[in-house]
Amino acid sequence: MTTKSNVRVRFAPSPTGALHIGGVRTALFNWLYARHNNGTFILRIEDTDQTRSTDESIKIILDGMKWLGLDWNEGPFRQTERLDIYRAHIDTLLKEGRAYYCYCTPEELDARRKEAMAAGRPPKYDRKCRSLTAPIEGRTPAVRFLSADEGQTIVRDLIRGAVTFENQQLDDLIIQRSDGLPTYNFAVVVDDVTMDITHVIRGDDHLNNTPRQIQLYQALGFEPPKFAHLPMILGSDKTKLSKRHGATAVTEYIDLGYLPEALVNYIARLGWSHGDQEIFSLQELIDAFTLESVGKAPSVFNQEKCVWLNHHYIQQADPGRLAGLVLDLLKKDGVLKQGSEPDLEWFKKLVKILTERSHTLVEMKNAAIPFLVDDIQLDEKAKTKHLTPDVAPLLIELATKLKTVEPFTHTEIEPIFNALVAEKGIKLGKIAQPVRVALTGGTVSPGIYEVIEVMGKEKTIKRIEAAAAGIK
RNA sequence: GGUCCCAUCGUCUAGCGGCCUAGGACGCUGGCCUCUCACGCCGGAGACACGGGUUCGAUUCCCGUUGGGACCA
Numbered sequence A: 001m002t003t004k005s006n007v008r009v010r011f012a013p014s015p016t017g018a019l020h021i022g023g024v025r026t027a028l029f030n031w032l033y034a035r036h037n038n039g040t041f042i043l044r045i046e047d048t049d050q051t052r053s054t055d056e057s058i059k060i061i062l063d064g065m066k067w068l069g070l071d072w073n074e075g076p077f078r079q080t081e082r083l084d085i086y087r088a089h090i091d092t093l094l095k096e097g098r099a100y101y102c103y104c105t106p107e108e109l110d111a112r113r114k115e116a117m118a119a120g121r122p123p124k125y126d127r128k129c130r131s132l133t134a135p136i137e138g139r140t141p142a143v144r145f146l147s148a149d150e151g152q153t154i155v156r157d158l159i160r161g162a163v164t165f166e167n168q169q170l171d172d173l174i175i176q177r178s179d180g181l182p183t184y185n186f187a188v189v190v191d192d193v194t195m196d197i198t199h200v201i202r203g204d205d206h207l208n209n210t211p212r213q214i215q216l217y218q219a220l221g222f223e224p225p226k227f228a229h230l231p232m233i234l235g236s237d238k239t240k241l242s243k244r245h246g247a248t249a250v251t252e253y254i255d256l257g258y259l260p261e262a263l264v265n266y267i268a269r270l271g272w273s274h275g276d277q278e279i280f281s282l283q284e285l286i287d288a289f290t291l292e293s294v295g296k297a298p299s300v301f302n303q304e305k306c307v308w309l310n311h312h313y314i315q316q317a318d319p320g321r322l323a324g325l326v327l328d329l330l331k332k333d334g335v336l337k338q339g340s341e342p343d344l345e346w347f348k349k350l351v352k353i354l355t356e357r358s359h360t361l362v363e364m365k366n367a368a369i370p371f372l373v374d375d376i377q378l379d380e381k382a383k384t385k386h387l388t389p390d391v392a393p394l395l396i397e398l399a400t401k402l403k404t405v406e407p408f409t410h411t412e413i414e415p416i417f418n419a420l421v422a423e424k425g426i427k428l429g430k431i432a433q434p435v436r437v438a439l440t441g442g443t444v445s446p447g448i449y450e451v452i453e454v455m456g457k458e459k460t461i462k463r464i465e466a467a468a469a470g471i472k
Numbered sequence B: 001g002g003u004c005c006c007a008u009c010g011u012c013u014a015g016c017g018g019c020c021u022a023g024g025a026c027g028c029u030g031g032c033c034u035c036u037c038a039c040g041c042c043g044g045a046g047a048c049a050c051g052g053g054u055u056c057g058a059u060u061c062c063c064g065u066u067g068g069g070a071c072c073a
Helices: A020-038 A055-068 A081-096 A108-120 A185-193 A206-219 A250-255 A260-267 A280-290 A304-316 A318-332 A346-356 A359-372 A380-386 A389-402 A410-426 A430-439 A446-455 A457-470
Strands: A008-011 A041-043 A074-078 A099-102 A144-145 A152-157 A159-165 A175-176 A198-201 A226-230
Touching: A008 A020, A008 A152, A008 A198, A020 A226, A020 A260, A020 A280, A041 A055, A055 A250, A055 A260, A081 A099, A081 A144, A081 A175, A081 A185, A144 A206, A152 A206, A152 A226, A152 A280, A159 A206, A175 A185, A185 A206, A185 A346, A185 A446, A198 A206, A206 A226, A206 A430, A260 A280, A260 A304, A318 A346, A318 A359, A346 A359, A346 A446, A359 A380, A359 A430, A380 A430, A389 A457, A410 A430, A410 A446, A430 A446, A430 A457, A446 A457
Parallel strands: A008 A041, A041 A074, A198 A226
Antiparallel strands: A099 A144, A144 A175, A152 A159
16 A cells, blocks of 8 residues: 655674574664665674574574564575675775785784783774785785775764764774675675665664774765664663573563563663553554654663563453463473363463463463363462361362352352351351362462352362362 | 763653653552452652753753763774
8 A cells, every 4th residue: 555665674683593682672673663664674694604603593583583573575685695795895895995905813913902002002903914015925814994094984873963983093994804704894884785775773782883884885885874773772780681681582582471562562662762651552663663762871671561561461462362372381381282172262261360360471371270180289388278177168068059050150159159158157268268279279369250160060079079178 | 991872760761941849651669459369449659970061940951070881902
C-alpha cells in the first residue's frame, strides 16, 4: 500500500558469539527507524575476523532476530563474500596515493608505541613507512590510509549534534591487514557505501571511529551517510553490559521464559521514551519511534522492570499460545513424555488459572507440574503447618462430600466448602490451606476452587484422602 | 595516557527558561481486598552531582570542577 522511502539502514553484527542485549537494541532501533520511515532494513554479517566468526553464531543471530520479530528486507550479506569489492577499493586508494603499504610488524609498533608513551608523546603511528619508496623484502605489508593531518573532521550526529575531532589526533589507520583482509573500519565504509545505507545507527562505542570513516568516505569519493550513535547499555555496576551482569544473550531470555514482546518493549524503553508511556505494542513503537527522542545518557539494564513487563505480556497473551509454550517447556524438562500430551482444552484451562501469578513461562511451567504428575511431594513445612491432626476428619468429610458433586466445577464446589465451614464454625482458611497443600504440595496456588476444578474429581479426592491418611 | 561522549529518585525516564513545593514507571514500603500467593485499588519514602556565570527568573542556556562511560593504545 505504501511505497518504500529511500531510508536504508542496517544491522551489522559480528558472528563471534551470542546475540546479546546491546546488539538487540541496535537491531531494534534500526528496525524501528526503517519501519517508521517505510525504509529498508538490511542484515549484514561482519565476519572478516575469520578466527572468531562461526556459522553457529550466524544461526544464533538469525534465530534471535526471528524470535524477536525483527525481519529484514535484504540480506543476510556476509563480508567474506565481498572480499574482492574491498580489494578493488584498496587498490584504488593505493593507486591514487591515498593509502600506502606499511611493513612494520606488530612487535615493532608496540615497541615504538611504548617508547613514545615513555617520552610523553601520544602513542600514535609515527608514519615510518609513509616515505618508503621500495618494498621491504621478506615481509607482507599491511595497507594504511593516508589521513589528513590538518583541520578538523566534524561528525554531525543525529543524537549528539556536531562532534568535532582534530585531524592531527587521528593516525593513519590500517585498512588492510597483512593477511589481505580488510579491517573493520574499512569494510564498514565500503559496505555502507555499496549498500546505499542512508543512516548508520549504531552503538556509542563507534563514535570515535566515525571521523576516520568519514575521511575514508571522502577519499573514496562518496557522501557519508547520516550517523546516529546510541548510548550504551550498562550493567548494574555501570560498566558495559557483560556476562557477569547476568543474562545478556537472547537465548538466555528465551530459556528464562520471556515473551519476545516483553523484551522488545523493555529494550525499546532503554534510552528512548515517548512521554509517560511504558507499554508499547510493536505497531505503537513503529508509529512513535524517532531518533530525536533517543536519549544521550547510557542506561542500566534492570531485570525487575523487564520481568514486570513480561508479567504484563503474559496476562495479555492468548491462552492457546501460552499453552503451547508451556507445553514445550514441560517436554524439555521431561515432565511430559513425548506422545503423552494432556488434552489441550483442559491444559488451556490450567494455563488460565496460572497466568495471573506467573512472571515468566518458567514459573508457569513449574506451577503446572502438580496438575500433571501422578504423585506429588508435599512440602515439609507446609505439611507441618497445615496438615495437623485436627484437620484430618475435616479432610475426610470434605472428600466424601466432593464425591457427590456433579458437575465438578467451581460453582458446584464452592457451596460444599461454605457448608462445611458453617457447620463446623471454622474459617475458610482452616480447610482451604490444608486442601491446597494436599493438592499442590505447597501453600501457594490459584484459588482453591479453581485448583480443584482443574485438578479433576479423581485426583482431588485421591490426594485429599492421601493427605488425611498421612496425618499422624 | 590521549581523544570523545555523558550527568533528574536505587533503576528506566518526563521536563526542551516561568505550568516544577520536579511528573510517570519498575523496585521498596504502609493499608484495603482476601482461602494462600498474586492481581487490583488507595497512600508513603525517594532525584535536578557541585561551583560559577547569563537572566526579572534556571532542572532547563554557557563555563569550570567532580564523577561515570566508550574508543585508541
